Amino acid sequence: MAGDHVQTFTDGNFETSVLKAGGPVLVDFWAEWCGPCKRLGPTIEALATDYAGKVTIGKLNVDENPNTAVKFQIRGIPAVLLFKDGAVVESVVGLAPKEDFQKAIDKHL
Amino acid sequence: MSLRDVVIIGSGPAGLTAAVYAARANLQPLLIEGIEAGGQLMLTTMVENYPGYRDGILGPDLMADMRAQAEKFGTAIVQGHVTAVDLRVRPFVVRTAAEQFRAHTVIVATGASARLLGLPSERALMGHGVSTCATCDGYFFRGQEIAVIGGGDSAMEEAVFLTKFASKVTLVHRRETLRASKIMQDKARANPRIAWRLNTEVDDIKDTGQGVVTGIVVRHVETGERSEVPLGGVFVAIGHTPNTSLFQRQLEMDGNGYIVTHDGAKTSVPGVFACGDVQDHVYRQAVTAAGSGCMAALDAERYLEGVQSIQPPPTTTSPS
Numbered sequence: 001m002a003g004d005h006v007q008t009f010t011d012g013n014f015e016t017s018v019l020k021a022g023g024p025v026l027v028d029f030w031a032e033w034c035g036p037c038k039r040l041g042p043t044i045e046a047l048a049t050d051y052a053g054k055v056t057i058g059k060l061n062v063d064e065n066p067n068t069a070v071k072f073q074i075r076g077i078p079a080v081l082l083f084k085d086g087a088v089v090e091s092v093v094g095l096a097p098k099e100d101f102q103k104a105i106d107k108h109l
Numbered sequence: 110m111s112l113r114d115v116v117i118i119g120s121g122p123a124g125l126t127a128a129v130y131a132a133r134a135n136l137q138p139l140l141i142e143g144i145e146a147g148g149q150l151m152l153t154t155m156v157e158n159y160p161g162y163r164d165g166i167l168g169p170d171l172m173a174d175m176r177a178q179a180e181k182f183g184t185a186i187v188q189g190h191v192t193a194v195d196l197r198v199r200p201f202v203v204r205t206a207a208e209q210f211r212a213h214t215v216i217v218a219t220g221a222s223a224r225l226l227g228l229p230s231e232r233a234l235m236g237h238g239v240s241t242c243a244t245c246d247g248y249f250f251r252g253q254e255i256a257v258i259g260g261g262d263s264a265m266e267e268a269v270f271l272t273k274f275a276s277k278v279t280l281v282h283r284r285e286t287l288r289a290s291k292i293m294q295d296k297a298r299a300n301p302r303i304a305w306r307l308n309t310e311v312d313d314i315k316d317t318g319q320g321v322v323t324g325i326v327v328r329h330v331e332t333g334e335r336s337e338v339p340l341g342g343v344f345v346a347i348g349h350t351p352n353t354s355l356f357q358r359q360l361e362m363d364g365n366g367y368i369v370t371h372d373g374a375k376t377s378v379p380g381v382f383a384c385g386d387v388q389d390h391v392y393r394q395a396v397t398a399a400g401s402g403c404m405a406a407l408d409a410e411r412y413l414e415g416v417q418s419i420q421p422p423p424t425t426t427s428p429s
Contacts, residue, residue, distance in 0.1 A: 033244065034244070035168065036151055036245060073237065073321060074249065075236060076239075076242075076245065093237075094235070095144045097189075
């Protein structure tokens, strides 16, 4: 299943799973009530399969995890941030084609 | 590469209704969703004027139902974005980043997208306080003061919706009178959390230096007086532009870039049909989009029947 590679990030595990993780981590900030976020879901799942073993890819529900969303000044979703060594190195806000995410990721591999 | 009778570009009510009709006519349509899959209804909450749903239905739920219905009858749905079309060759060519399709008929249902003010600061601060989707982003402005730019129905609707989160919503419109329907105006005017700045243009959004919205610079149209309004968010609701850049110099368009249709859903190229907001800047409703999607599919079906009947028999098998 494509979805198996997609991790779930929370306020609780963000520090260890994203900021202190080795290698790049892609985080999709989303919410249940956001239509475009749902449409982006399959793209994120496909990326997680394509980059399995190379990039950690996961989702963070902003409703359930408000602290992380505030910390990274998320003001619009879907927002996809790429972290490397604890810092944001790329961000894509709004719907975008899969190729845009690939380009952003490939720069940091 | 596959050859199809019908390729539909777009997955809003127009595209999906065309798919339902084409699939039920056994035309095995292929539908390419596009980035903004589901169309503008994905950005709405409760839809109360789509016939049959007497208690209303959520926009995203309505689109999920339409998609499931199109799939049930055999529509192949592709999750890609069309990057190029060639309507000068037969069969037509439709390309995504990953694939190429050929089609005897093409139904264009690419819809319209939110128009922006065109300020450099607006683009720079998109997602950092500037938004075109109140239902997506209103949540992040709890307790803050924000502005809604625009004077139409969607501006009124967004302003009212945003008062659920924001402490104050300032509605900025460049004219004295609103374009919005009376019922929507009344709703907005009755809301004590909405303040009005009419006859007012937005000259700039602050603050690109900080990378987050801190205010807007507005100018009164008549007096020319400029002032800065401190606020945390700006929602732009000034209408839509048709998504027709793919078809430039291939299909006839009007002065605003909308595809011109005639005799139903026919475009300037025989075999290419258009439906929904990409060819309609007047009605722009889910139900009119769906209705025109039905027309496009029926027109495509008739076109295919006509094309087949005038095809000459293959010369190799004809007796001499």
